[in-house]
Amino acid sequence: MKYLFGILLLFSLSVQAQFQLNGIVKDAENAKALPFASISTPSGQNTISDVDGKFTITTLAPIREFTISYIGYDKKITLVENGKSFYMIALQQNTNNLQEVLIPRENPAVAIIRKTIALKTQNNPEKRIPSFEFKCYNSLVITANPDSISAKIDTLITNKKNVKIDSSNYKFKKMIQNQHLFQTEKVSLFQFKNNHLKETILGSKMAGLKQPIYEILGFKLQSFSIYDSNYELFETKYNSPIANDALKEYKYQLLDSIEIEGRNVYLIHFKNKKKKRAQGLEGVLYIDQNTYAIAKAVMRIKGVLDISGTHEFNFLPQENIWFPSKKSFKIVKGNNDDDLKLLGGTIQFEGDTEKDFKPRKKGASDFIYLFSKSANFEIQLNQPIELKKGAIALEISKEASERKDEFWNTYRKDSLDIRSKRTYTVLDSIAKKNNLELKITVGRRLINGFIPAGPIDFDLRKFFSYNNYEGFRVGLGGTTNDRFSKTIRIEGYTAYGTKDGTFKYNLGIGTRLSEPTNSWIGIAYTDDVREIASTVYAIDKRGFKIYDPRPFNISTFYNYKNWKAYIETKLIPKTESIWEVATAQVEPKFGYSYQLNGKSYTNYNMTTAMVSLRWSPFSDYMQTPTGRVEVEKRFPNFTFQLTKSIASGELNDFSFGKIDLKTEYEKKQLNGQKTSILIQGGYTFGDLPITHLYSISPNNITKETIMQRITIAGKNSFETMFYNEFFSSEYLYFQIKHGFQRITLFKKVKPSFVFVTRMAWGNLNHAERHNGLDFKTLNQGYFESGVELNQIYKGLGLVGFYRYGPNGLLKLEDNIAIKLSYILDLGF
The missing domain is CATH 2.40.160 (Porin)
Known part of the structure; x- marks a missing residue:
């Protein structure tokens, strides 16, 4: 059985790799990378190259050819060769193509953005549509690509008496081939009415945990709307490239013109004027040539962490509006000359390439990334909506963590592959063995100043303090927790001052009403x-x-x-x-x-x-x-x-x-x-x-x-x-x-x-x-x-x-x- 599972696993990995192509787009004359070039397939799938000219395109069916286009360059159709997964594409400049999109006396990209900003209100679903609701399936994994990790076992130290073997990458590759490091899913109902957006989580599933970590569910990776004046990426806000004052802060470049859902759209690259060397927001906006609405957006920050967020929209002809359909978010490690310390652990960085740092051997953590994707469905516009608890932005239903397989099979947009299924099985087993939920509970209470000990949480603030009247104040205090009772709470403390020589104390009891x-x-x-x-x-x-x-x-x-x-x-x-x-x-x-x-x-x-x-x-x-x-x-x-x-x-x-x-x-x-x-x-x-x-x-x-x-x-x-x-x-x-x-x-x-x-x-x-x-x-x-x-x-x-x-x-x-x-x- 073990060997059969291994064969199935390798088969699934090879199937995934079969329909994925990677490459880089460069200028044929000077070999400089061309950022944000358009890559499309005959089946209608498209992507763009990143700031370094690199791209990845993945399809469910075999790719026979793909087209690369870039404003000012001739389009190039490339045939896919059997067994080849990486392509270096060199494009030839053709300045004649620019004449089709030039607007006299003004940068064409700026003119397009100016119209986009002017028409924001009529293109923003939250301004244009009085009420709407939809359901959303979201998955998030922390993982690594097994193919990017070397399985070589190295000898670190060799002498007559001592041989030290480094097998960390080998072990990590073996593990990551079988499972992700972390995985969570949720299904939410989004409701909008009276300028208020509420998310209700109908189901949540977190590998290794019976009860989800609510802080993770509430963590905001990216803005819901691309039309917000301040765009949020990984809980950091940036001035939006289509904010009212965006023209003062960003520079724009018209990259190309392509089709999405049969409608012509501009590709506009934006970058912060003042930020240098990957410190500001950068990306590409896909703008409808007729309505000047956003049809797709790619937002990116490249620094210590390389963070990118993508927003995709579907065009609704009856309302003549682009409505959000998908989102994705990814974090990988960037460049920095300092190691990042996080709660006792250290994440190492390569160092800024413009400085003279010695290269170091890459470890397993260099290949880890976080990836989240969301898909909206059952979209209803302008229908009567009952918005309960309107002051709450996010509500988690009591049944969310108790959903059965039937629920998830109904709402998942893609069935789980073997690696994802294995993640739930392995992490649930590890969490149970290591009492992970108990450790999370202990960690939460420690941060708030309590040490849990069975049914009592001892208050760290009561152990020791000093003032000029009591001298050293030593004591003991705490409160009961859910292990004692979920409806009764007993709390108290006692303390003694070494200078005033007296005892102090407190005792209280309470009961939960709601x-x-x-x-x-x-x-x-x-x-x-x-x-x-x-x-x-x-x-x-x-x-x-x-x-x-x-x-x-x-x-x-x-x-x-x-x-x-x-x-x-x-x-x-x-x-x-x-x-x-x-x-x-x-x-x-x-x-x-x-x-x-x-x-x-x-x-x-x-x-x-x-x-x-x-x-x-x-x-x-x-x-x-x-x-x-x-x-x-x-x-x-x-x-x-x-x-x-x-x-x-x-x-x-x-x-x-x-x-x-x-x-x-x-x-x-x-x-x-x-x-x-x-x-x-x-x-x-x-x-x-x-x-x-x-x-x-x-x-x-x-x-x-x-x-x-x-x-x-x-x-x-x-x-x-x-x-x-x-x-x-x-x-x-x-x-x-x-x-x-x-x-x-x-x-x-x-x-x-x-x-x-x-x-x-x-x-x-x-x-x-x-x-x-x-x-x-x-x-x-x-x-x-x-x-x-x-x-x-x-x-x-x-x-x-x-x-x-x-x-x-x-x-x-x-x-x-x-x-x-x-x-x-x-x-x-």
Whole structure:
């Protein structure tokens, strides 16, 4: 049986190779490669050569001849010879052919593109057609071509005592002949209505996994529409070659004129004017000569990774429009002089060919590529569509991972070959043997700061920390996971401070109300300490940090003993919220008292109702069977929090309220630069002690010299503002950051330059009520600017800021803060 399988496998490979031709197109006179030449067969199949003049054409039937054409050159028909799979095609120039397509006084390609841009709205299906839906079959593989890999076994080291054999390529070739490295399929329903496009995944199958990795299903390889102003390729956005301002950024060349579906189309090559040596978007647009719509598009980025995306369309005569029919996407390794490290593994690159690098022996990873293809079917236009959960961009049905063979045999556009079938069998077996799904679960939780141990996820943030009040804080904390219960959650922690000598703890229990909306209801008790005048948004996600630099020098804390009942939910579209009722006993742990109505409060009770809500109206969300996930974060987003006292007497010593607002905006430019803006404000009314007012994240210590004040920089903190220097009952904070592309100073030194400006204004009502601290107010405003040189070496960086304006200090050196920065790079 084993030998029979081997014979069948070799037969299938030979059949595939029989109908595939490869070649290169060159100028007959100077032997220069001709990029984007047209290659077509009598059966109507066509392709183009790449930027290096190379091409591949594959058909299901034998190819007897093919035609090569290129604008300004004579067409050439080449007969296919038995046993020959590679052809070098030399074309002769013929300038007379250019006269047929020249438009006076203007580059013909520019004139065509100008009309294409002008007619975008009427040719874009999402603008022209009120509603449509279709199903789509997609497959993705990570694999290699066995024929490109040498099966030779090499001797690396030979001497009298030691012989080392290198059989890595040999083993890899044997494996890749039998299977792919990874394989996944999905069937989706796409629906468009009211300018909103939604994808519902009806079926998904991922080799080696019973439950798919939802992050992979939500990964955006290429734009859905070729008409988007910013074209997206591998989750990176580029200015589209038919954007309104594209003529300023791209240069165009008319390559040829061919037929697609019986309609004449122009072939227009485009390339970014400013980008050199494969740094920008490049490709070919097939433009209908009558309607100036896109009939096909090839988009490519060639650099560290060689990435290409292809869009194909079918012409619908009744609507007189080209509608998307197929897409493909491919990644292969490119050229780069640095090895790429990814989560502990290393991918080696050959090095830039224009530099003097020593060639290295190619390993198995040099031949690996990712290939994805999609085919649309059952297309319906202008039909009544029921678009459920319209705020969701991607929804995964509960039955998606449970589909049987009948489902896949119905929707697959091509039946699986032996190699693909073998992939599912082998990877399922390997995954089961190596507990792959468990390892993926562990990896996800580690990234979020948890170590899973059976039914409990231990919180890495609770193990160890340091601040100037508690000293070293050591503890243990965590939460139960699905192995304990899918509907009940118990969480808590305990900690001990070596300096203050006291234990802190928390214990809470909750139950799930709704899985799709991530809704929980619960209660919790906490006895802990917190930095005074710190703004804490309950809805903010606590990202895991190996270190948190700010608390190192904070010594003013308050103790709170807090009971709370809460509901957290994502029920409202594009929002997440926490609704809470709490009662707390508060005791400042420094010499402080609050004077009110002739009474001095050194500790006090507070009972409050609070709602904390984040709204991300422009983000895209994925609805999975286990909850809702933000798959594409867009800006601006908005955070709102309202806290109001709700009781009197023994449960509440003060009547007060707090309103906190925050908005974040981030703009990633197409040249790799990034601008981010943060606006934050708070307003209190009623009677509030200083523990619950605002200090706006100061991060500077009181020392004599600049060198003595060197600490670790925070993220959004005032680096020149001293701790407890300012307090406010209402404030407005503004920050703008602009980051440039990383600059290579030396091979290992590549800093990222970020220019930062921060400013704040504030006011403190009834300052005379607060005793125990000397402080100022922000009535005249506070200003600092500086530069961050991040990731200079191994994640380490240097930060410098200067304080100026009305609150500038008399001594120049006191206005300067120099800090260290550290960015942990996990290789994602």
